[in-house]
Amino acid sequence: MNDLGVPLSAFMTRVAGPGNLERLMRLSGGANMESWAFDWAGKGYVLRRAPSAEYMEGRPYGHADEAALVMAAHAGGVRAPEVVGVLGDGDGMGTGYVMDRVVAEVAPAKILAAPPPSLLDDLARELARTHALPRATIPAAIPTMDTAAALAELKARFMAYGGDRPLIALAIKWCEDHLPAPADPVLVHGDYRMGNIMVDVGKETGGLAVVLDWELAHLGDAHEDLAYGCMTVWRFGRLDQPAFGVGGLDDFFAAYEAAGGAPVDRDRFHFWLVYRTLWWALGCLQMGQAWRSGADTTVERVVVGRRTAEQELDLLLLLEAEAPEVERLRTLPASPPAAPGPVGEPVNREMVQAVRDWLEQAIKPRAEGHDKFEVAVAMNALGIVMRDLDAGVCAEEAALAGALLAGARTLAEPGLLAALRRAALDKLAVDSPKYAALARARSLWGGQE
Known part of the structure; x- marks a missing residue:
């Protein structure tokens, strides 16, 4: 023991x-x-x-x-x-x-493969109950979120992390311009999504069993909880089901209101969908900072840091409606040319591939438990490096990010949306090529495979 x-x-x-x-x-x-x-x-x-x-x-x-x-x-x-x-x-x-201890399924892939018929109603009901908890029952230490102050803190973090990601800058500026009026504060779970709920699956009477992970709870706008689990990343590939990967938004909102929740404001919901996607993009960047600082030196931190590209693509999909129609219909520019094929002595890409192949063939088959997971993460990291070396993707543009953040450049500018789309596609093809929204964006925008 x-x-x-x-x-x-x-x-x-x-x-x-x-x-x-x-x-x-x-x-x-x-x-x-x-x-x-x-x-x-x-x-x-x-x-x-x-x-x-x-x-x-x-x-x-x-x-x-x-x-x-x-x-x-x-x-x-x-x-x-x-x-x-x-x-x-x-x-x-x-x-x-x-x-x-509750015995039920927590893995999103297993839940979403065959969600119980009641699950969307269950998710809505538990949020309505959470938001209805009397203020007097909530511990005094639970803070109240000031949305404007929280957004300013995200902006400060962005600048501390380099301030060089145009799509994050675009999202910050959009949130500043669309900040909603303060809402009557209710208890917000703060991390209500697939992965933080347990579900009885494979049963006729199955449904939501328990809501986990309350450490981000605060007082704030109920729409934040409604939106967070609807983010693309937390739908785990179920792009056709915008509410938690389980159902449609109309049905989700109707179930929430029927369970006692206040009427849903679609504009507020959209704001929080953008805000929390921005929040998680910066959360991913923060993982890389944790590795650089030595606070957490696991390979997983640097790999998650590169998942920022997922959220950047999602942000552009959420915000591109702001562009004029002529810009939304503009053809994408070509990707930067790929790096030339290797000649002579082994190049960096080949060295990385040799190490990755060794991990896959010699180490992974013998690893067990968490060690096997860490080997897979290390292989993923090396795969990102190999694709990066192959792609010739341009570096992030600090000047463009600064101009977007200041409002000096907008999506109305001819060709800018197309350029941002191309950059987002190319970056994600390197960092997370299996992310479900990548194929969807290529289909919508006419991007190359």
């Missing part, structure tokens, strides 16, 4: 009574958080924790407040986990809490 065994047994004895700790297993966890599954006295539980206070730095509230919020949501009828105990300073396990 690992180092958690003794203190966790003492904690569970205190909060749940006598028993034996069995099947303790790490489920997941990045740089800041861990989740552990275990059995106690024949019942399943999950420990969510940060090993020390340092891991929680920069978060607006700690695990005690997060646990109190989850308990309030559960008591208010939301399908949130049932918390059984909160770690204290004397428990010797850092900060965190223990909750009942």
Whole structure:
């Protein structure tokens, strides 16, 4: 049993009574958080924790407040986990809490392959219940989001990261120009999407079982929650189903309103769809910064950092309606010429390919568990480098980004939309060629395969 065994047994004895700790297993966890599954006295539980206070730095509230919020949501009828105990300073396990373990499917691909008939209604109902929680039941530490201030913070981060991505600059300017009036604040989950819900699948009575991961919850505009799970990236290839990859927006909004949610404002919904796509684009860039700083040196961080191109394409698809029709119909320019074929000594691309082939043939077959996942991530990283070396894609243009951010250049400019489309297609073909929206954008824009 690992180092958690003794203190966790003492904690569970205190909060749940006598028993034996069995099947303790790490489920997941990045740089800041861990989740552990275990059995106690024949019942399943999950420990969510940060090993020390340092891991929680920069978060607006700690695990005690997060646990109190989850308990309030559960008591208010939301399908949130049932918390059984909160770690204290004397428990010797850092900060965190223990909750009942729910046995259901969490993998988006498996859920979306055959979603239960009730799932779209379930998703809408749980959001309506979340947004209806009485203010008096919400812990005082839960912050209220000021949208204008949050957008300014995203802009500051963009500049700190180089300020050289034209499509991110375009989105920031659009959000500044379309900032909605403040909404009556409700509790917003903040991360409500496929991957953070568990679903009973393969059953006639199946449906949403539990809503996980409440650490981004805040008070704010309900439309933020409505939009976030509808982002392209969180639909996991189900581009024909704009509501969570499960159904249509009209049906989703109608179900939300029928469950007690306030009437949906389509313009507000669109703003938050753009805003959260922008937010995640900067989140991906932040992953690369975490690797550069040494805060998280895993290969996964640099690979996710290159997924910024996915969100940039999605942003352009969301914003191109702002361009005049003549620009939307303009033919795309050609891609930059590919790098010439190698001659003489092995070039960098061939060196990278040799290492990638070695990983695939010699290392991956022998790897197990998380090591196998890390080998696959490393191979993905090398694949990105190989495609980058082949493509001759132009570097990001800081001057264009600055002009878009200032409003000096817009999508009304002849040829600019076509150039941005071509750049987005070429960048994503290097960074994430299997992203479902790439094929869709090529079909819409007439881009080459």
